[in-house]
Amino acid sequence: MTRSIVATALAPKAIGPYSQAVRAGNTVYLSGQIPLDPASGELIGGDIGTQTRRVFENLKAVCEAAGGSLDRLVRVGIYLVDLADFATVNAVMMEYCHEPYPARSTIQVAGLPRGARVEVDGILVLD
Numbered sequence: 001m002t003r004s005i006v007a008t009a010l011a012p013k014a015i016g017p018y019s020q021a022v023r024a025g026n027t028v029y030l031s032g033q034i035p036l037d038p039a040s041g042e043l044i045g046g047d048i049g050t051q052t053r054r055v056f057e058n059l060k061a062v063c064e065a066a067g068g069s070l071d072r073l074v075r076v077g078i079y080l081v082d083l084a085d086f087a088t089v090n091a092v093m094m095e096y097c098h099e100p101y102p103a104r105s106t107i108q109v110a111g112l113p114r115g116a117r118v119e120v121d122g123i124l125v126l127d
Helices: 048-065 083-096
Strands: 003-006 021-024 027-033 073-080 103-108 118-125
Touching: 027 048, 048 083, 048 118, 073 083, 083 103
Parallel strands: 073 103
Antiparallel strands: 003 021, 021 027, 027 118, 073 118
């Protein structure tokens, strides 16, 4: 099976030794996205809703660069510094993902890169 790297300037560059996404066959493994502005590489301000929208915009850009869309996600992992943000993150996810929803886990973590409050990764399956 061949493996290819997916990259786009419409999502933030990796801030470590990893790729934005890797395609293996019909499956694309999306690295976690935090609310970084793709142009500046800086963490955006705002509330958890604003930050979560930036995360999903970044994921959307990577999905599209891979030849897919958020509607093709089969699994999403959400990492929150504070589970009190759960309801807001759910509401934002519903703006970007529609039924049938992907499988998902939501995990509270002690910290995220660059002081982010939310990170989301995923698995995308292409036709």
